[in-house]
Amino acid sequence: MGTDIYGFVEVRHPFADEDWYEWEPWVCLMPISPLYLNDDDDAFACLFGVRNWLRWEPVAAERGLPADVSSAVRGSHEKDGRLDSAVHGASWVSWAELRDLDMSVVPLARGLLRVEDPPLLRRFRVDDEWPGAFVEKYGVPPVGASPVEASPGRWDAGGVTVEYGPVTTRHDVLGPGTGWEHVFAVMRALGQRFGDDGVRLVVWFD
Template sequence: MGTDIYGFIEVRHPSAGEDWHEGEPWAVCMRLDLLYEGSDYAAFGCLFGVRNWLGWTPVAAERGLPADVSESVRTDYERDARLDSAIDSCTWVSWAELRELDMTVRPAARGMLEILPRPWVIERYRIDDQWPDEVVEQYGIPPLGASPIEAPAGRWEAAGATLDYGPVTRLDVLGPGTGWEHVFEVMRALAQRFAPDGVRLVVWFE
């Protein structure tokens, strides 16, 4: 069964903390699904430690709901959790954290192998110190070498499929073409008004 992400971008009212401010400190700005509709586990693991099959050190895992989360987001999360026991891994991350990410950081895995047997189906394998037995059995030993330990990145054809191997960085799973660039651009723009610490993404998973 697959894992989906839900969430909202929140902003902190510039007057929050002032004696005269009577509203909530944080307010909903936008639903995440308007910007990102994917279910890329490599990105989920990188950012939030969910489905972390590549072995990232997550940016913001298992933080729970912010104590001062907006009532709208709290209500939405509690409704989802009440209706579906599979809802979990609620967490949040600020734009101040995201803007400082070193996009060259790599996970514990040596690399990732993608197999494209058909245009709409992509198989992915974590690669450490040996090629997966099932891959070798079906497609043969990769032309990159008998072991991935010193294998370069490469792309080749075998048994009617295209195989693509290489190391993975944060940029690969969060950068242009992943969908996360839209989330980051909106948060960056909002930070010009609300400051980097005044923009955050609150998420949970099913």
């Protein structure tokens, strides 16, 4: 089963620090759906450490809900938790953090094996040895006896197509065409009004 994300953009009210201001400092502005409609585990792992099988260094993992989260977002999280016991991974990240991401960063895995067996696509993380489960089923890849010396390649293995190549970058999982560019564009625009530290994304998963 795939992993679903629930996310909301919050902004800090410009008058939150004024003595006369008596309301919540953070305001729930909008859900990220329909800006973002995908369920890409690589992106979730890259940003929040969820289903992190490629061993990304997450940007904002396991922070929980912000202590001053808006009542609207807290209420939505509590409601989702009552409806689905699988809800987990609550965290948050500011636009200031997302704005400055190095998009060339890659996870700690050495590479990826992709097995195309339509309609299925299986992926195996590769470290310093070929994955045992892959070798048992498809044999040692012809691109090298060890991943340390292997080159990228594509071949047929028992009627399925296998490809070995480098791991993806942050740009690959968060850049144009992923859907995250729309979320980031909205947060960037809001930062011009509320300040980059005054805009944040609050999320959880099931």
